[in-house]
Amino acid sequence: MIGLLQNLVDAANLGSLYALAALGVGLLFGILRLVNFAHGDFISIGAYALIVPSFEVTAQLFIGDWNWTLMIPTVTLIVVIVALVSDALVFQPLRRASAPTLMIASFAVSYVIQNGILMVYGARPKAANLWSGLDTPILLGDLRVPLLQVITIVVTLGLMGALTLFLKRTRYGVMMRAAAEDFRMAQYLGVNGNFVIGLAFAISGILATAVSLLYLSQTGTLSPTMGVPLALFAFVAVVIGGMGSLLGAVVGGFLVGFVVIMLQAYLPESLRAFRDAFAFMFVILVLLVRPTGIVRTRAFIERV
Amino acid sequence: MLLEIDDIHVNYGRLRALKGVSLSVAEGEVVCLIGPNGAGKSTTLSAVAGGVSPHRGSITLAGAPLVGVRPEQIARLGVSLVPEGRHVFGTLTVAENLRVATYMRQDRAAVATDYDRVLALFPRLLERIGSPAGRLSGGEQQMLVIARALLTRPRLLLVDEPSLGLAPKIVDQVYEILLAARQSEGLTLLINEQSSHRILKHADRIYVIRSGHIQLHDTAANLRDGEAIKRAYFGFGEEAEQIEEDVA
Numbered sequence: 001m002i003g004l005l006q007n008l009v010d011a012a013n014l015g016s017l018y019a020l021a022a023l024g025v026g027l028l029f030g031i032l033r034l035v036n037f038a039h040g041d042f043i044s045i046g047a048y049a050l051i052v053p054s055f056e057v058t059a060q061l062f063i064g065d066w067n068w069t070l071m072i073p074t075v076t077l078i079v080v081i082v083a084l085v086s087d088a089l090v091f092q093p094l095r096r097a098s099a100p101t102l103m104i105a106s107f108a109v110s111y112v113i114q115n116g117i118l119m120v121y122g123a124r125p126k127a128a129n130l131w132s133g134l135d136t137p138i139l140l141g142d143l144r145v146p147l148l149q150v151i152t153i154v155v156t157l158g159l160m161g162a163l164t165l166f167l168k169r170t171r172y173g174v175m176m177r178a179a180a181e182d183f184r185m186a187q188y189l190g191v192n193g194n195f196v197i198g199l200a201f202a203i204s205g206i207l208a209t210a211v212s213l214l215y216l217s218q219t220g221t222l223s224p225t226m227g228v229p230l231a232l233f234a235f236v237a238v239v240i241g242g243m244g245s246l247l248g249a250v251v252g253g254f255l256v257g258f259v260v261i262m263l264q265a266y267l268p269e270s271l272r273a274f275r276d277a278f279a280f281m282f283v284i285l286v287l288l289v290r291p292t293g294i295v296r297t298r299a300f301i302e303r304v
Numbered sequence: 305m306l307l308e309i310d311d312i313h314v315n316y317g318r319l320r321a322l323k324g325v326s327l328s329v330a331e332g333e334v335v336c337l338i339g340p341n342g343a344g345k346s347t348t349l350s351a352v353a354g355g356v357s358p359h360r361g362s363i364t365l366a367g368a369p370l371v372g373v374r375p376e377q378i379a380r381l382g383v384s385l386v387p388e389g390r391h392v393f394g395t396l397t398v399a400e401n402l403r404v405a406t407y408m409r410q411d412r413a414a415v416a417t418d419y420d421r422v423l424a425l426f427p428r429l430l431e432r433i434g435s436p437a438g439r440l441s442g443g444e445q446q447m448l449v450i451a452r453a454l455l456t457r458p459r460l461l462l463v464d465e466p467s468l469g470l471a472p473k474i475v476d477q478v479y480e481i482l483l484a485a486r487q488s489e490g491l492t493l494l495i496n497e498q499s500s501h502r503i504l505k506h507a508d509r510i511y512v513i514r515s516g517h518i519q520l521h522d523t524a525a526n527l528r529d530g531e532a533i534k535r536a537y538f539g540f541g542e543e544a545e546q547i548e549e550d551v552a
Contacts, residue, residue: 171407178393178404185391188353189456190379190408 002142007265013149013218015257016156017211019250021234022241023163024207026249029238030180031200033099037106038086040231041113042079042205046212047222048117049078050130055122059222064130076209082113083205084198092194117224125223130216152214159210160250163203167246172199180244233260240286242293251294256283306331306492307352307460312361312371314347321347322358323516329460334486334493336503336524339513340537345496346388348513349462352494353385354378365460380408382459388468388496390445394438398429401437401448405455415455421488422454425481443474450478454485461485463495467502479506500533512536 021039028036050064050071063074086109094105134151137144167173179186179196187193211230216222233256234249241252259282263275271278286294307329314322322344329335339345350356352363354375363370370378393401402422406415423430426447432440437448446466453461463482467475483506485491497503503510504524512520512533520527520536527533 171403174396174400174403175407177396178400181393181395182391184355184375185387185393186404187375188355188379188385188387189405189452190376191404192376192408193374 003265005143007261009143009145009149010265011258011261012254013152013257014261015254016152017215017230017253018233018237018257019253020156020159020207020211020214021230022237022249022253023160023246024204024211025231025234026238026241026244026246027200027204027207030244030246031176031183032091032102032197034091034106035099035103035235036204037103037231038109038113039204039208039234040225040227040229041110041117042083042208043212043215043227043230044117044222044224045082045113046075046079046209047128047216047226048121049075049212050216051121051126051128051222053120055124057124057126059126059128061128061130064128068131072209072213075213076206079209079212080202080205083201083208087198087201091197095193114224121222121224123224125221127220128216128222129220130213134217148214148218152218155210155214159207163207163246166203172196176200236280236283240283240290240293242295245293245295248293248295255294305329306333306366307494308362308364309348309352310362310364312348312351312358312363314344314351314356314358316356321516322351324361325513325516325518326361327511327518327521329492329494331459331492332490333508334483334495334506335509335511336495336497336500336507337511337513338497338500338503338533338537339519340498342515343513344516345513346464349385349464349494349496350387352378352460352462353383355385355387376408379456382457383462384453384456384458384460385462386449386453386464386466388464390442390449392437392440392445392448395436397434398437398440398448399433402429402452402455405452409457414457418455418457422451425454425484425488426451443470443477446470446474446478447481450481450485454489454491457489458491460492460494463493465496465498467497467499475502500527500530500537504528504530514539 021043025036025039028034050061051059052062063071090105090109091102094102134148135146137146138150167177175186175191176196176199179191183193215230234253237252237256238249240255241248256279260275260279263278264272267275267278305328309325309327311324311326312322313324325344325348337345337348347356351358352370354370354373358371365381365383368381393404402419409415428444429447429451432444437445440448466478470478479502482493486493495503504527507524509523510521510527511518514537520532
């Protein structure tokens with residue numbers, strides 16, 4: 001019983017990270033039809049921004065050592081700037097390009113960022129100790145929950161709430177939802193297309209930063225490709241959640257986290273190495289049953 | 305002239321959609337562009353609104369060039385397009401759909417009174433103000449996109465096939481509202497239609513377009529008997545009459 005509860009908390013924790021990453025991916029897909037493979041690298045940037053550039057194996061915190069009230073806004077700003085610059089340099093000139101072209105361009109951005117990190121920080125993974133005070137467990141009866149997992153889940157729910165409020169209650173949020181549904185029509189009504197896309201990149205950068213900080217503080221390891229698996233699972237989450245639906249991205253993220261943790265916990269020892277293969281088998285099953293994803297969009301609500 | 309289109313050419317890949325279209329609309333006029341499917345009506349309106357870029361020719365609004373200007377900037381200059389097929393934001397509520405149209409406006413006080421005034425023209429929308437626009441009927445959606453366009457406070461309203469897919473009774477309502485809005489808002493209208501019979505009553509001037517060319521233009525009064533329109537529309541005289549007889 002305790003074991004199951006423990007696993008459920010782990011699932012909520014991992015699901016939170018996937019859901020946050022999936023929201024960042026889903027937001028850009030909704031507005032730009034861009035499948036942004038560079039999202040994982042935005043996450044890596046957020047982590048590497050914390051340390052002193054060097055080829056040392058043990059990372060020395062720089063920005064990461066600042067008080068969190070200053071550190072979080074600074075790192076967020078750096079990632080948002082990287083996101084906005086990649087929009088301005090790469091995606092803006094491709095505004096009229098097809099979705100596959102955009103996706104390939106995002107691969108290019110991804111490689112540029114990864115190799116940039118390689119040049120500045122070296123290829124070897126590094127150990128970094130961010131917020132080491134936070135891994136003290138909280139005891140709930142017999143259940144031991146690391147404080148960090150609680151923070152991860154709370155921060156994720158908080159960010160989702162804030163994003164929902166932003167999208168529903170503010171004019172810029174309403175503009176973004178309108179543009180996500182019918183970009184050209186929104187422009188015909190005077191909504192500034194580049195501004196809305198920039199906003200989406202900025203928000204996706206903020207979400208990526210949250211993942212960087214939470215993920216790094218949990219794993220304590222940096223590597224130039226650290227964001228790639230996160231982004232991969234985020235895509236999976238977006239696809240099984242329902243392309244174009246933010247709710248779907250969140251549901252998909254938590255579901256993927258749940259499946260991965262449960263496989264990790266209950267697969268026979270000898271098969272555990274193939275955990276991800278089983279996870280993707282599950283994804284294929286979901287898509288066979290519901291090819292449009294769990295949360296159906298648009299076509300569902302539209303009526304002639 | 306408020307709108308002046310001069311010899312525009314538009315290609316979609318290798319398809320030549322417009323092969324030199326010229327058209328003008330004076331302030332306060334109702335001008336109708338009629339022609340069969342695929343003649344270039346929608347392309348002409350999109351070109352004005354900035355949705356497609358002509359590779360030759362010019363478009364000016366009160367003297368200001370529009371070719372190469374982004375759609376959102378053209379909207380700010382006072383051109384509002386109601387595209388064919390309605391294009392409501394389905395998951396946004398009716399109120400949110402309407403609000404999107406007002407965000408670019410600086411005159412916040414006027415927006416509030418406009419909002420009430422426009423909604424007074426559409427009592428049905430007021431009843432459904434909180435529902436997602438995707439759940440409205442086709443007629444209601446057409447009302448919504450017109451109301452939304454009016455809220456941008458356009459100098460020139462472009463309406464692409466307002467009667468497409470609507471019951472005749474609803475189409476009459478749509479036209480009543482457009483013409484009422486013309487009176488109350490001092491609108492200039494450029495409307496696309498496939499058929500001429502309804503438009504002859506309401507338009508000041510008519511252009512007939514076929515395969516990317518303007519075939520004919522004249523005042524509605526001169527075209528009242530419909531014969532000249534028929535010839536221009538079908539591109540042949542006797543055969544058109546023959547078809548007419550066969551249909552009858």
